[in-house]
Amino acid sequence: MKEHIKHVLKLAFSIHGDTASYDEIHERIVSGGEVRGTNLCIMIFAIFIASIGLNMNSTAVIIGAMLISPLMGTIMAIGYGIATGDIDETEDSILGLLFQVITCLITSAIYFTITPITTASPELLARTTPTIWDVLIAVFGGFAGIIGFTRKEKSNVIPGVAIATALMPPLCTAGYGIAIKSFKYFAGALYLFIINTYFICLATIIGLLIMKVPQKTERDDERKKKFRAVLIRNTAIIIIPSLIFAMKMVEKEKEDTTEPIGISGISLDVGKLSEQLGVIYPEVSEVSAGYLKEWDSSEEKQHENLNVIVYLSKDISAGKKNKIKEFIDVETKFDKIQFIVRE
Structure with missing residues (x-):
């Protein structure tokens, strides 16, 4: 045998x-x-x-x-x-x-x-x-x-x-x-x-x-x-x-987080997205993303919008912002993309 x-x-x-x-x-x-x-x-x-x-x-x-x-x-x-x-x-x-x-x-x-x-x-x-x-x-x-x-x-x-x-x-x-x-x-x-x-x-x-x-x-x-x-x-x-x-x-991977303050988390590799954008646009210092709850007074109900915030070390042109939006939309479709200059 x-x-x-x-x-x-x-x-x-x-x-x-x-x-x-x-x-x-x-x-x-x-x-x-x-x-x-x-x-x-x-x-x-x-x-x-x-x-x-x-x-x-x-x-x-x-x-x-x-x-x-x-x-x-x-x-x-x-x-x-x-x-x-x-x-x-x-x-x-x-x-x-x-x-x-x-x-x-x-x-x-x-x-x-x-x-x-x-x-x-x-x-x-x-x-x-x-x-x-x-x-x-x-x-x-x-x-x-x-x-x-x-x-x-x-x-x-x-x-x-x-x-x-x-x-x-x-x-x-x-x-x-x-x-x-x-x-x-x-x-x-x-x-x-x-x-x-x-x-x-x-x-x-x-x-x-x-x-x-x-x-x-x-x-x-x-x-x-x-x-x-x-x-x-x-x-x-x-x-x-x-x-x-x-x-x-x-x-x-251990350090990355997908849940910024005040926003409920979503499944997205924000750390990787931040790194990729930082390589192309050095002004990008961090990216946060998640669902933001907002009250709609006209419909008298609460909505959850999928938002992303791009933190910048200094302001950039409108053309660069549009290109960043296009790049982010390839990864995930967001309801709103905001840019915040953080010195």
């Missing part, structure tokens, strides 16, 4: 049973990582689609861009080259990825420079502060991707991984940072892209080594030891900032 259970568990968790031939795996990954006319044209179209989706705060459009983007193939090709010791494939794929990244940054920066809508949408802001949870998504997504990619029969895993790990939107957000000359946006979004790229690549390497793909260049024990040391060092360097961001997020 014990042996039977072991056998069942082994079959259940084995990734070797329906693995494609090594030649087929090589052909799939290498061809998917090529940067040529077709892939490049598709990528440019995906850049514009993602940029428009981020600009218009459309999740559906952004998902469409993720699905058609060819970036995943190049990253997996880098992992394949490293796992098999194929230096030429690794170098070609890295150069291809760099070319794709530069193309994406330039194209998205051009779009966000000429678009009349310059206000940062929630979809854009969501990609500027990556945390340890983004690391976990990239790791699990990378493992799911390489397992699905190496099966005999093609599966629908890769599209799901492309949506979960989101490679194109962070690059387009970095392009937005270039367009509006915001280093914070650029650095935050580029860091998210680096997280996704590195950990998808790392998961690909580990997955292929577990599958024991043939090595083009054999590594002796000394080289294997150095290889592991480099991976551990690089992983730690990339993870540390995400841990710091995560701790700050948790601390802020």
